[in-house]
Amino acid sequence: MKSTFIMEKQQDYIRDLSEIRSMMERSTKFLSLSGWAGIMAGVYALIGAYLAHYVFGFTSPGLNNGSGTYSHYAGNLDEILLLGFAVLVLAIGTAAVLSGRKAKKRNEKLWNATSRRLMFNMSVPLIAGGLFVLILISKGLIGFIAPVTLIFYGFSLYIAGRYTYEDVKILGLIQIALGLAGAWFLGLGLLFWALGFGVGHIIYGIYVHYKYER
């Protein structure tokens, strides 16, 4: 009799401890980010880059040889910006739906103080980057758009690592490196963009899926 009583108590203590640990984690890190969301974001980005290049004939312009002026993209820039925006909306929408599902499974709310903190902190570099892109467009520096989005998105992910899986930091550093490379090899901006937003997200998504979701 007595030993089963102790055993039950014992189970209670173990559960208390695991609930304490889980609450500490949930209230500081948002861990319902779905790996599939990363994979899908990467797929959308690759499709977007493909369409931009092969359908709309977009190449991230480099410098004109010797003249010191920037070459301009001859096609319709609005189409490319619209395409980029569509990729962004699809990626965020998919991430919200898939992460919502994962949160439900983990008995967590998608919209809680932790996820709000994550989004607020990510939005600071993203808004700055967005404004910077608008400035680049107004000055006609189209070739710098792709590298700049990579760099600022990288900052945003680097910060996000504090509020979700720490591995996100590494993806952030990779995006920053690819952005800098894209700025150096200016005419290859779209290629580096596809590597970062496309391949980078897909590899990261697969990694998260296998590490945390199985």
Added chain:
Amino acid sequence: MKAQVNSLHKAFESRIRLGIMSALAVNDTLDFNALKEYLDVTDGNLASHLKALEKEEFIGVEKSFVGRKPNTKYFMTKEGRDAFLEHLSILEKLVKSHK
């Protein structure tokens, strides 16, 4: 052994109160809504547990206004942290001693 069991603080017998303390242990402050979302409890239920912890002086309250809306933030006091950490170490000891 008995003495140790008795020293588990009564205030932490409730899972909700233990949850509140765990969340406040790793956050400087949390407002009422944040705690409600983490614990998934009703307003009334959460309020009564917060009151109980406040009475023990384990948590403190900071009242302010965001625009016209009152905003109540909770934080862990020094006493609260000591009691919580002690509770944790007793739990750990109890689990280990029966392994």
